[in-house]
Amino acid sequence: MSEQSKPKRTGSKRAAAPARLRVKKTYKLYVGGKFPRSESGRSYAVTGPDGAELANAALASRKDARDAVAAARKAQRPWAGQTAYLRGQILYRAAEMLEGRAGQFAEELAEATGAEPHAALGTVEAAVDRLVHYAGWTDKVASVLGGANPVAGPYFNHTKPEPLGVVAVVAPQDDPLLGLVEAVAPVVATGNTAVVVASEDRPLPAMSFAEVLATSDLPGGVVNLLSGKVAEIAPHLASHADVNGVDLGGVGDEALAAELEAAAAGTLKVVRRPGAGGSSLDRVRRWVEYKTVWHPAGMAAGVGGGY
Amino acid sequence: MFEYSPAPEAVRPDIREHYGLFVDGKFVDAEDGSTFKSVNPATEETLFTVAEAGEADVASAVAAARRAFETVWGPMSGAERGKYLFRIARLLQERSREFAVAESIDNGKPIKETRDFDVPTAAQHFFYHAGWADKLDYAGLGPDPRPLGVVGQVIPWNFPLLMLAWKIAPALACGNTTVLKPAETTPLTALMFAELCQEAELPPGVVNILPGAGATGAALVHSPVDKIAFTGSTAVGRSIAKAVAGSKKRLTLELGGKAANIVYDDAPIDQAVEGVVNGIFFNQGHVCCAGSRLLVQESIAEDVLERLKDRVATLRVGDPLDKNTDVGAINSAEQLTRIEALAETGAADGAEAWQPECELPERGFWFRPTVFTGVQQSMRIAREEIFGPVLSVLTFRTPDEAIAKANNTPYGLSAGVWTEQGSKILWTAERLRAGVVWANTFNRFDAASPFGGLKESGYGREGGRQGLEAYLNV
Amino acid sequence: MGSILSGAEAVAFARSLPGVDAVGLEARAAGLGTRSIKKESKAHAIDLAIGMIDLTTLEGADTPGKVRTLCAKAVRPDGDAPPVAAVCVYPAMAATAAEALKGSGVKVASVATGFPAGQVPLDVRLADTEAAVAAGADEVDMVVNRGAFLAGDLERVFDEIRAVKAACGEARLKVILETGELVTYDNVRRASHLAMHAGADFIKTSTGKVGVNATLPVTLLMMQAVRDFRAATGVQVGVKPAGGIRTTKDAIKYLVCVNEVLGEDWLSPHWFRFGASSLLNDLLMQRQKLTTGHYSGPDYVTVD
Incomplete structure (x- = not known):
């Protein structure tokens, strides 16, 4: 592992000094609405598919994961307490921000995955569209999944989907932006907050996506992004007692996925297994649990008393 | 004095001396010949012997269920499947009193409850x-809902027939076939249900019933089923979740609870007291969603406690088959020991126990309704599921404190709230971390109403439209 | 006996009572209604119920002859069955009843205060009361001013009950709330407390003259009110459901309620009454069944 290796960006082959030195971005974590470095002080070199070093990413530690869970927990209740309409507008705002920076993301994505620029732009646009799609889910979920139940008695009874709480997401490895959006948007659209482990080898688009979120009125802590090693961080998230759900979509190693699922069983977390497909409805449904409320419906004396 | 004469239920069901496993439409003995006894907890008398399913029996039951799924039940139209279920519902209604009495004898719960709740609600499911x-x-x-295949179902002893109905009815309706393991101490109504399946001419293998203990359940969990549905303790639920990790088996769990029943100072007081009593003493407190923690606003605590004790003093404890019995027998010696041990910690931790004066039968397993006052959050009786007729009373000062205390548990199955103020009910219900919230009522159940928990109370729902998710690929 | 509160205080108290959840109340009543009372306990309950009946005739067609027939039945209902608690008549019949019941121990109850509507001036209602007592009524069944209650003038309701109580002298006062017209359980509970603070010796559900009369839930609610009232003031008040209770089965449900909600202290004709007429014959037929072992029929009890 080339921790602490110096950035040696080799993208430019020109021998002569450029007319202007490019100001490069330092990639950090996104936790509680802030951009900290890893508390461990570690980072790792991120390379493109051709092996060229792109940048260093922060190498999150278990303590960073712990901090992220704390931030997510703190943000969860207020986020769920916002109106669904407002949550939808904020997600839509994130889509707007991503659209505005589509060029940058296409470039970053092309560098990260080796995709053709045109295809990369298409992927970014697809990510924008997914955000818009989930923005529209926020104030539909309760109508689609919940409802009134015709119980056999004098009671008003209704069922409403509610967020699980804090969901840990291991984002897909090969699809660092669209895959991440597809994984995270349903989590937060339903009022959960997320701790996301970005694609291990291609974390840069995800970490830039954090900037989109940070400028979208999304309250700090609702989405927390960590870059680092899945095998190092995920077990701590899967076993963390204050995490309610785990998305193992980005865990390629079957044995590790089984281990994480077993760890998640410790506090009976809801688990989304690797390879789980499904519609966007399936995705939003995964991160809600139903609450059913009963109340008597009756008032008058003598009416229906039966005596 | 107005004393009630004994009012014993007159109907007596035909209970066989011995029951086999129900596999592929037939009663068979276990491959290794194992049997165990079922005991009447109110008298400690042996009721019958029953075959105990081992690994080989699990394998043949699962194979039978697979065959039935692939050849009969899976291909059958939904309308025809539904007709079988309607037929079962009707037969259950016809034979309801027999089932009620059998349940009462095998479980120890009062006939009043099996007659008016367990059996009718099972038929409703x-x-x-x-x-x-x-x-x-x-x-x-989803656009194309499909059955999962063969489901393994493990149910507890507190509502034997009703839990069977909660498991089997949706599984079958969704086109699955099932292998169900009833609880070790209460296999009777499941076996009577097997007879009823024969009577209903349900195709062989669609429903298989395998009596047994933990080992049978474990064998079922590890067998090649497509889904496990479990209702029982959080500890076992956790081990099942670990066991299926990494497999393709789907899992739903309905586990323990430590529900808070919040009584605000503007509650409809007599109904609240009634709800508190029903919340904890219904079914001897053998209820996962029992309102085992009373959180009462400090300003009315004294008044509520006085009313509560007056009411509890009128509970009639004793013969489960007497129609006037309110609180029956504890289901097993083992459970009684557990309740006694936890209740002792309450006293040792400094809480004050109160019990009404009531005579208990000499034989059988009994525990007096118990109210602990002066309970603090840190005490074991405020944190651990007792699963018995033991209420812990705590107080709060403000709504925020009520919510904080109510949610301060790893469980999240149910909760109660009592106030005459509509907005306060909705405010409270919104914040309670529980799958079911009863407002100005408690312990209501209905086939149309999804039931299930959050956090360590498990996942998945039973009942209602949402409950179908547990048995469908959508 | 009587209230330690002024009218304004009693009204404020009544208004401050927490609400009643109708479904919960009715569920509790239904639960009590499932008690199975058999054998000795049933025999005991039947005799207890007979002894608690206010045998009632409140018809425009009532005549002295009819009242005397009823009084004879009241004193000796059937064989060794106990006498009923009282005969309940209009004030005009009170003297006839008093004469017929003299020395029997069966009380004379008279409705008064412009029964059943009470929509006559207060002085007429008070004169009605005084006349009934003068004619020999041991007990007066008054009606509350539902109009005033529903118009929100609770203090007037209180004051009027006070005035009637004063007019009763030694006679015990039963205050008919007419729960079928108060409609909500919240109203019934408020009215119960108001009446008790104003000096009611009994609170009674109904006149029997409106669509909805005594129900088990509403009577249960009134039992809870008298229980709470005694706990708060030390004063015991009786309860009388009236109207619509026709069968032994129903009567026993009420007794179960008294037993389990109020207890022993209320299980006597001094503290609990049934306002009924046809109930008595059903109780007598059930009583015969317990004695003979076979079902009885209407020709084996007297038509009065």
């Missing part, structure tokens, strides 16, 4: 789900 069988496309779960 079949009736309700029968109607879904040909309407799954309209359930709004």
Whole structure:
């Protein structure tokens, strides 16, 4: 592992000094609405598919994961307490921000995955569209999944989907932006907050996506992004007692996925297994649990008393 | 004095001396010949012997269920499946008193409850789900809902027939076949249900019943089923979740609870007291969603406690088959020991125990309704599920404190709130971390109403449209 | 006996009572209604119920002859069955009843205060009361001013009950709330407390003259009110459901309620009454069944 290796960006082959030195971005974590470095002080070199070093990413530690869970927990209740309409507008705002920076993301994505620029732009646009799609889910979920139940008695009874709480997401490895959006948007659209482990080898688009979120009125802590090693961080998230759900979509190693699922069983977390497909409805449904409320419906004396 | 004369239930069901396993439509003995006894907890008398399923029996039951799924039940139209379920519902209604008495004898719960709650609600579950069988496309779960295949189901002893209905009715309605393990101490009504399946001419293998203990359940969990549905303790639920990790088996769990029943100072007081009593003493407190923690606003605590004790003093404890019995027998010696041990910690931790004066029968397993006052959050009786007729009373000062205390548990199954103020009910219900919230009522159940928990109370729902998700690929 | 509160205080108290959840109340009543009372306990309950009946005739067609027939039945209902608690008549019949019941121990109860509507001036209602007492009524069944209650003038309701109580002298006062017209359980509970603070010796559900009369839930609610009232003031008040209770089965449900909600202290004709007429014959037929072992029929009890 080339921790602490110096950035040696080799993208430019020109021998002569450029007319202007490019100001490069330092990639950090996104936790509680802030951009900290890893508390461990570690980072790792991120390379493109051709092996060229792109940048260093922060190498999150278990303590960073712990901090992220704390931030997510703190943000969860207020986020769920916002109106669904407002949550939808904020997600839509994130889509707007991503659209505005589509060029940058296409470039970053092309560098990260080796995709053709045109295809990369298409992927970014697809990510924008997914955000818009989930923005529209926020104030539909309760109508689609919940409802009134015709119980056999004098009671008003209704069922409403509610967020699980804090969901840990291991984002897909090969699809660092669209895959991440597809994984995270349903989590937060339903009022959960997320701790996301970005694609291990291609974390840069995800970490830039954090900037989109940070400028979208999304309250700090609702989405927390960590870059680092899945095998190092995920077990701590899967076993963390204050995490309610785990998305193992980005865990390629079957044995590790089984281990994480077993760890998640410790506090009976809801688990989304690797390879789980499904519609966007399936995705939003995964991160809600139903609450059913009963109340008597009756008032008058003598009416229906039966005596 | 107005004393009630004994009012024993007159109906006596035919209970066989011995029951086999129900596999592929027939009663068979276990491959290794194992048997165990079922005991009447109110008298400690042996009721019958029953075959105990081992690994080989699990394998043949699962194979039978697979065959039935592939050849009969899976291909059958939803409408026809539904008709079988309607037929089962009707048979259950016809034989309701027999089932009620059998349940009472095998479980120890009062006939009043089996007659007025367990059996009618079980029949309702079949009736309700029968109607879904040909309407799954309209359930709004997805465009092409398909059955999962063979499901393994493990149920507890507190509502033996009702839990069976909660498991089997939706599984069958959704086109699955099932292998169900009833609890070790209460196999009777499941075996009577097997007879009823024969009577209903349900195709062999669609329902298989395997009596047994933990080992049978473990064998079922590890067998090649497509899904496990479990209701029981959080500890076992956790081990099942670990066991299926990394597999393709789906899992739903309905586990323990430590529900808070919040009584605000503007509650409808007599109804609140009634709800508190019903919340904890219904079914001897053998209820996962029991309101085992009373959180009462400090300003009315004294008044509520006085009313509560007056009311509890009128509970009639004793012969489960007497129609006037309110609180029956504890289900087993083992459970009684557990309740006694936890209750002792309450006293040792400094809480004050109160019990009404009531005579208990000499034989059988009994525990007096118990109210602990001066309970603090840190005490074991405020944190651990006792699963018995033991209420812990705590107080709060403000709504925020009530919510904080109510949610301060790893469980999240149910909760109660009592106030005459509509907005306060909704405010409170919104914040309670529980799958079921009863407002100005408690312990209400209905086939149309999804039931299930959050956090360590498990995941998945039973009942209602949402409950179908547990048995469908959508 | 009587209230330690002024009218304004009693009204404020009544208004401050927490609400009643109708479904919960009715569920509790239904639960009590499932008690199975058999054998000795049933025999005991039947005799207890007979002894608690206010045998009632409140018809425009009542005549002295009819009242005397009823009084004879009241004193000796059937064989060794106990006498009923009282005969309940209009004030005009009170003297006839008093004469017929003299020395029997069966009380004379008279409705008064412009029964059943009470929509006559207060002085007429008070004169009605005084006349009934003068004619020999041991007990007066008054009606509350539902109009005033529903118009929100609770203090007037209180004051009027006070005035009637004063007019009763030694006679015990039963205050008919007419729960079928108060409609909500919240109203019934408020009215119960108001009446008790104003000096009611009994609170009674109904006149029997409106669509909805005594129900088990509403009577249960009134039992809870008298229980709470005694706990708060030390004063015991009786309860009388009236109207619509026709069968032994129903009567026993009420007794179960008294037993389990109020207890022993209320299980006597001094503290609990049934306002009924046809109930008595059903109780007598059930009583015969317990004695003979076979079902009885209407020709084996007297038509009065």
